[in-house]
Amino acid sequence: xxxxxxxxxxxxxxxxxxxxxxxxxxxxxxxxxxxxxxxxxxxxxxxxxxxxxxxxxxxxxxxxxxxxxxxxxxxxxxxxxxxxxxxxxxxxxxxxxxxxxxxxxxxxxxxxxxxxxxxxxxxxxxxxxxxxxxxxxxxxxxxxxxxxxxxxxxxxxxxxxxxxxxxxxxxxxxxxxxxxxxxxxxxxxxxxxxxxxxxxxxxxxxxxxxxxxxxxxxxxxxxxxxxxxxxxxxxxxxxxxxxxxxxxxxxxxxxxxxxxxxxxxxxxxxxxxxxxxxxxxxxxxxxxxxxxxxxxxxxxxxxxxxxxxxxxxxxxxxxxxxxxxxxxxxxxxxxxxxxxxxxxxxxxxxxxxxxxxxxxxxxxxxxxxxxxxxxxxxxxxxxxxxxxxxxxxxxxxxxxxxxxxxxxxxxxxxxxxxxxxxxxxxxxxxxxxxxxxxxxxxxxxxxxxxxxxxxxxxxxxxxxxxxxxxxxxxxxxxxxxxxxxxxxxxxxxxxxxxxxxxxxxxxxxxxxxxxxxxxxxxxxxxxxxxxxxxxxxxxxxxxxxxxxxxxxxxxxxxxxxxxxxxxxxxxxxxxxxxxxxxxxxxxxxxxxxxxxxxxxxxxxxxxxxxxxxxxxxxxxxxxxxxxxxxxxxxxxxxxxxxxxxxxxxxxxxxxxxxxxxxxxxxxxxxxxxxxxxxxxxxxxxxxxxxxxxxxxxxxxxxxxxxxxxxxxxxxxxxxxxxxxxxxxxxxxxxxxxxxxxxxxxxxxxxxxxxxxxxxxxxxxxxxxxxxxxxxxxxxxxxxxxxxxxxxxxxxxxxxxxxxxxxxxxxxxxxxxxxxxxxxxxxxxxxxxxxxxxxxxxxxxxxxxxxxxxx
DNA sequence: GAATGTG
DNA sequence: CACATTCAACGCGAG
DNA sequence: CTCGCG
Numbered sequence: 001x002x003x004x005x006x007x008x009x010x011x012x013x014x015x016x017x018x019x020x021x022x023x024x025x026x027x028x029x030x031x032x033x034x035x036x037x038x039x040x041x042x043x044x045x046x047x048x049x050x051x052x053x054x055x056x057x058x059x060x061x062x063x064x065x066x067x068x069x070x071x072x073x074x075x076x077x078x079x080x081x082x083x084x085x086x087x088x089x090x091x092x093x094x095x096x097x098x099x100x101x102x103x104x105x106x107x108x109x110x111x112x113x114x115x116x117x118x119x120x121x122x123x124x125x126x127x128x129x130x131x132x133x134x135x136x137x138x139x140x141x142x143x144x145x146x147x148x149x150x151x152x153x154x155x156x157x158x159x160x161x162x163x164x165x166x167x168x169x170x171x172x173x174x175x176x177x178x179x180x181x182x183x184x185x186x187x188x189x190x191x192x193x194x195x196x197x198x199x200x201x202x203x204x205x206x207x208x209x210x211x212x213x214x215x216x217x218x219x220x221x222x223x224x225x226x227x228x229x230x231x232x233x234x235x236x237x238x239x240x241x242x243x244x245x246x247x248x249x250x251x252x253x254x255x256x257x258x259x260x261x262x263x264x265x266x267x268x269x270x271x272x273x274x275x276x277x278x279x280x281x282x283x284x285x286x287x288x289x290x291x292x293x294x295x296x297x298x299x300x301x302x303x304x305x306x307x308x309x310x311x312x313x314x315x316x317x318x319x320x321x322x323x324x325x326x327x328x329x330x331x332x333x334x335x336x337x338x339x340x341x342x343x344x345x346x347x348x349x350x351x352x353x354x355x356x357x358x359x360x361x362x363x364x365x366x367x368x369x370x371x372x373x374x375x376x377x378x379x380x381x382x383x384x385x386x387x388x389x390x391x392x393x394x395x396x397x398x399x400x401x402x403x404x405x406x407x408x409x410x411x412x413x414x415x416x417x418x419x420x421x422x423x424x425x426x427x428x429x430x431x432x433x434x435x436x437x438x439x440x441x442x443x444x445x446x447x448x449x450x451x452x453x454x455x456x457x458x459x460x461x462x463x464x465x466x467x468x469x470x471x472x473x474x475x476x477x478x479x480x481x482x483x484x485x486x487x488x489x490x491x492x493x494x495x496x497x498x499x500x501x502x503x504x505x506x507x508x509x510x511x512x513x514x515x516x517x518x519x520x521x522x523x524x525x526x527x528x529x530x531x532x533x534x535x536x537x538x539x540x541x542x543x544x545x546x547x548x549x550x551x552x553x554x555x556x557x558x559x560x561x562x563x564x565x566x567x568x569x570x571x572x573x574x575x576x577x578x579x580x581x582x583x584x585x586x587x588x589x590x591x592x593x594x595x596x597x598x599x600x601x602x603x604x605x606x607x608x609x610x611x612x613x614x615x616x617x618x619x620x621x622x623x624x625x626x627x628x629x630x631x632x633x634x635x636x637x638x639x640x641x642x643x644x645x646x647x648x649x650x651x652x653x654x655x656x657x658x659x660x661x662x663x664x665x666x667x668x669x670x671x672x673x674x675x676x677x678x679x680x681x682x683x684x685x686x687x688x689x690x691x692x693x694x695x696x697x698x699x700x701x702x703x704x705x706x707x708x709x710x711x712x713x714x715x716x717x718x719x720x721x722x723x724x725x726x727x728x729x730x731x732x733x734x735x736x737x738x739x740x741x742x743x744x745x746x747x748x749x750x751x752x753x754x755x756x757x758x759x760x761x762x763x764x765x766x767x768x769x770x771x772x773x774x775x776x777x778x779x780x781x782x783x784x785x786x787x788x789x790x791x792x793x794x795x796x797x798x799x800x801x802x803x804x805x806x807x808x809x810x811x812x813x814x815x816x817x818x819x820x821x822x823x824x825x826x827x828x829x830x831x832x833x834x835x836x837x838x839x840x841x842x843x844x845x846x847x848x849x850x851x852x853x854x
Numbered sequence: 855g856a857a858t859g860t861g
Numbered sequence: 862c863a864c865a866t867t868c869a870a871c872g873c874g875a876g
Numbered sequence: 877c878t879c880g881c882g
Contacts, residue, residue: 561855599869604855613869620857634871657855682882757874757881771882776870 006059009083013101021096022088032120033057035113037319038134039090040069042109042176044185045102050172052157053085054114054132055319056121060085065157068109068172069139073165079145079157091272093180095189105188107178111359112136113319131160137179137358138171140164179358181276187355191278198279198349199334205345210337212283217397218245218258219285219329221386221404233387234343235370236363237377238406239326240297241289242306246274246325248282266308269318270325273359279333282353285394286327286363327354328363331394339394346394369594369645370407371628371668377409384408384500407669408500408510413437413527414517415446417493418475420465421482423450430458430465431484433513435497436475437525443475444528447507448482449497452514460516465489480507491522502529558651567606567659570789573813579654581785584817585793586647588825589783593644595667597630599778600642604657607787613662615639625649632664632776633672633731659787660715660794662778665734674734675725676830677773679709679742682718684759686766688808690752694766695719695802698745705843707835710827713808715786715794718766720779724833731775733837738770740844782827783820785813795819796827 016023036055043051050068053060063079070077095105116124117131124130128147134140141164148154159165177184187194243258244267253271255264264271267288274284290305292298305321308314330350331339338346347365354362366373370385377385385407392403415435423431432450436443453461468489473479475491496514503509506529563576582589600614617627617640626643644650644661653661665674679698681691695711698721702709709721725734745768746753754765772779780786780794795811811819 602855602868612867614867615869618855618857618868655855680882759881767882769882771872774871778869 006057006084007086010085013083015100019096019100020094022086022092031057031122033116033122034120035115035319037087037090038112038114038136039108040110040136040139041092041106042068042172042178042185043102043104043106045096045104048185050109051082052079053089054121055087055090056084056125058087060087060089061121061125063145063155063157069143069157069159071139071159071164071166071169071171073159073161074167075159077157079155081153081155091180091269093178093188093276105185107183107185107188108180108358109172109176110136110138110179112139113322117142138175175356177356177358178276179356180273181278182353182355182358182360183278187278192280194352195279195334198352199336201349201352202333202336202338202341205341207336207338207341209335211335212247212332212337212339214247214254214256215260216245217260218243219394219396219404220398221406222402232390233405234365234367234390235373235407236328236365236386236388237373238384238386239287239289239363241287241302241326244270244286244288244325245331246270246284246286246327248274248277248279250280251275265311266305266314267323267325268314269359270323273325277353277360279353281332281334282330283332284325284327284350285329285331286325288323288325290321290323325360326363327360328365329394339396342391342393343388344390371595371643372626374407374409374669375629413497413499414494414525415449415497415527416443416475416491416522416525417461417465417489417495418443418445418473418491419479419486419488420461421448422485422487424484426455427453427458428484430462431482433461433495434475434479434486435495435508435511436491437527438523439526439528443491444506445475445477445479446527447503447511448480449495449508449511449513451510452498452512457513457515461493464493464516468492494518494522494525558648558655560651560655565606567603567657568789568791569606569608571791573791575655575657577813578659578785579651581813581817582650582654583647585783585820586650588820588828589781590645590647590650591825591828591831592782593650593661593663595645596663597628597632597639597641597666597668597671598644598781599662600653600656600658601660601662601787602657603659603787607659607789611787615641617642622652625652628668630668630671634775660784661781662784663781664776664778665731665773666775670728672730672775673727674729674731674773676722677725677734677738677770678779679721679723679738679745680714680718680767680769680772681721682714682767682769684762684767685764686752687764688717689804690749690766691719692802692804692806694745694749694753694768695721696799697748698741699799699802701741701744701748704847705840707840708829708833710796710830711799711802712782712794712796712827713792713811715780715784715792715808715811716788717808719802719808720794722827722830724830724835726834726837729837731773733841735770735773737837737841737844738773740848742768742770744844744848782825783816796825798823798826
């Protein structure tokens with residue numbers, strides 16, 4: 001039977017002048033079909049049913065399945081074999097008008113590719129037993145069709161036992177919508193209602209009437225600025241695909257690349273899906289991606305389609321390398337131009353337009369804390385994130401603002417220098433370093449590091465490397481090209497390199513020189529694309545926890561074991577009291593903890609018993625407890641610390657017998673940058689009245705140089721003053737600033753203040769301690785409970801409160817919750833202020849100089 | 855305080 | 862089964 | 877070198 005004859009039955013039933021259904025010509029590829037495309041239609045004809053259509057020999061073998069497919073291997077579904085349909089039917093979704101055969105709406109409920117197992121499809125169909133494997137939007141895995149005895153047309157459809165089998169649930173009920181248009185079958189005939197509702201919403205938001213020229217350049221993201229983002233950003237994964245602006249105007253669809261090239265014919269399935277969206281006119285912005293076996297976007301896979309030009313090649317590629325259009329912005333709908341609307345408004349309209357994931361889907365975004373997404377991204381070795389201001393308009397063209405920001409997943413690691421290449425001009429003597437790392441006991445070349453080298457580091461490196469010169473390569477290659485020459489050295493010098501990942505051949509991607517590491521032995525450099533074992537292990541754990549855990553499993557109530565255990569014997573305060581305290585201050589405490597690695601101080605037997613500090617989370621942590629995997633600056637080991645960003649996690653650590661919680665002055669992912677420094681006014685041999693005097697004087701000093709101090713009681717007998725810094729401030733700078741301020745304070749009050757470390761030499765003076773500022777140095781968090789009799793709290797104050805009536809003993813486990821309810825958090829602005837530190841340093845230098853001269 | 859390891 | 866072990870850290874000046 | 881100190 002050739003293709004033509006196969007479709008006779010189909011043609012006989014239909015009138016090409018009356019039905020929108022396709023009448024494709026014969027497509028003959030006789031013989032042995034091993035794979036192809038498939039579609040499952042949901043058809044609301046006289047009876048609602050599903051049509052499973054499998055590509056076999058240039059046509060679609062069709063089975064009508066009244067109850068639809070199931071993922072439950074225990075169930076069987078009747079499948080009635082019907083007349084073969086033309087291949088074009090793969091993309092058919094429309095309402096078949098009254099009076100025609102099969103009148104009623106029909107949606108593409110699922111589509112994808114099919115692979116026939118064991119034997120070609122024709123052979124299996126003849127024998128009455130067809131085994132196949134589907135890979136689509138909704139259906140996956142192995143299925144089996146078996147012909148009933150004594151019947152030609154009656155078959156049974158089974159799901160085979162495999163990883164995709166799902167005994168519970170009902171996929172046709174859970175995912176009723178079209179994978180083409182996102183509509184459900186009832187909506188198909190009323191798409192224009194959806195469109196007009198969306199237009200009305202756009203009009204209500206004051207989106208102007210206007211059209212978008214096809215010459216509009218897509219909005220670009222800027223490279224990340226150093227330091228912190230504001231709080232009003234949303235985060236999206238940066239997908240490894242090609243940018244696409246899609247326009248629909250009636251029946252016309254135009255897909256444009258980043259450079260406005262017309263790619264409509266390169267991705268016909270995307271064009272078809274855009275055509276089916278429920279709006280006559282629209283403009284979408286998104287990314288076209290191809291997924292690899294593991295379901296991750298793979299640019300390498302997509303690359304096989306980008307350059308296809310011939311129609312036949314593209315048709316074949318459609319099933320072999322399917323692509324998705326992941327949309328992240330809606331720029332126009334109907335006659336409304338949405339670009340001036342804030343992003344969140346455009347996103348809301350987009351969600352209503354793209355109603356279900358299929359060939360077109362919307363890009364997931366998260367609001368608030370991007371840490372988990374960043375971790376996910378790192379684990380999957382994905383490019384990074386894009387942060388977008390949720391209140392920003394769409395600004396076409398090259399980035400002019402930080403409304404969209406690229407955040408790369410970057411890594412720092414140490415590598416052994418095995419040589420260097422010669423460059424040009426100022427780089428004639430050293431162009432780039434050749435670096436390597438140990439793998440399986442031998443040095444493997446990992447690429448050239450040229451960025452980040454300035455004149456002084458080049459001098460320093462040359463001084464160190466020249467004595468190590470040797471005439472043979474010391475690492476296993478292949479080495480990158482060195483057109484101007486190369487010098488080999490013995491593998492003795494270690495450098496720190498920041499990079500964003502590995503290329504396919506195992507070299508560093510975007511490496512930047514960070515400095516010489518004298519504290520690391522060459523043998524310790526074991527960074528590799530396959531990651532070191534510890535990291536791999538932790539990532540495995542993380543993968544498990546994201547798999548099994550998540551917000552859904554988070555307990556609404558965290559049980560407190562031994563609630564009546566007394567942890568403050570003098571005050572009779574129990575573990576339950578502590579948990580209740582932390583729950584009460586959670587609204588003000590959590591913002592100070594979020595994104596910061598924390599260190600717990602645990603007193604399992606109360607404040608008079610043994611205690612210990614704890615960074616790493618204990619083994620066997622429940623999956624719902626979020627953690628951060630961090631590499632603190634100056635340390636090569638990976639920590640997995642608690643990520644206390646919700647009340648449940650806070651209560652979990654309270655239950656462990658945690659009394660104070662310490663934080664560091666950095667937030668992920670910039671652990672090498674301080675976002676505040678701390679000056680500790682420790683009573684020592686002095687008086688609290690003098691602490692007050694010094695604090696006021698410090699406030700005055702800070703004000704003069706344009707900085708703001710945030711005072712808090714230490715919870716013991718002193719005051720801490722936290723000073724927020726702008727973005728990208730190194731700990732060295734922060735420490736220098738703190739020290740300078742400390743010295744000036746002492747100079748102003750030599751009789752009552754000292755920075756003397758030795759207790760004896762301090763005498764009756766207040767100790768101004770600036771030594772608490774430093775990478776991976778911890779500080780008692782605001783609102784942390786201290787392990788002292790009276791259960792005092794390190795309590796943020798307003799400057800008004802810092803006067804001679806201040807009694808730090810008044811802030812304890814009982815009083816602080818009431819205070820928080822009344823005045824909330826005087827220190828909240830610590831997290832948002834970003835003063836100009838450069839300007840502050842300049843003013844400070846002038847101030848210091850003036851005093852010196854006087 | 856809780857998990858893991860050891861006698 | 863009972864019991865032990867583990868749970869942080871770094872620089873600096875004095876002795 | 878170890879100790880105390882924060």
